[in-house]
Amino acid sequence: MNKGFESVEKEIAGEKAAALGRSGRKLRSALDKLRRFDEGSRRSREVDARARLVEGAGEALWAYVVQREAVGLIDSEYIRKEYAVPADVWQHMRPRMEAARSRSLSD
DSSP, rough: OOHHHHHHHHHHHHHHHHHHHHHHHHHHHHHHHHHHHHHSSOGGGGGHHHHHHHHHHHHHHHHHHHHHHTTOOOHHHHHHHHHHHHHHHHTTTTTOHHHHHHHHHHH
């Protein structure tokens, strides 16, 4: 195999690993924000605030799952155990449509 090609493959693998790490940290951060919110006050007027946190965590979860699948890691049980993702976040796992729409309009 060509040394230049091997070098590029190593760089690509490193970038994939870095992207996976970033998305994992983003998921952890979103889940931590949601947990802190849940540990705080539970006033009914904060329902919208919690919904936004769940939506954000769902988006971070979606991005993390996509990154894991891109490197061949398809075991979601690991995510359930390692990150203790609440059921409502799993139910909201998807990209935010507003962000996706604005990205597609700018292309």
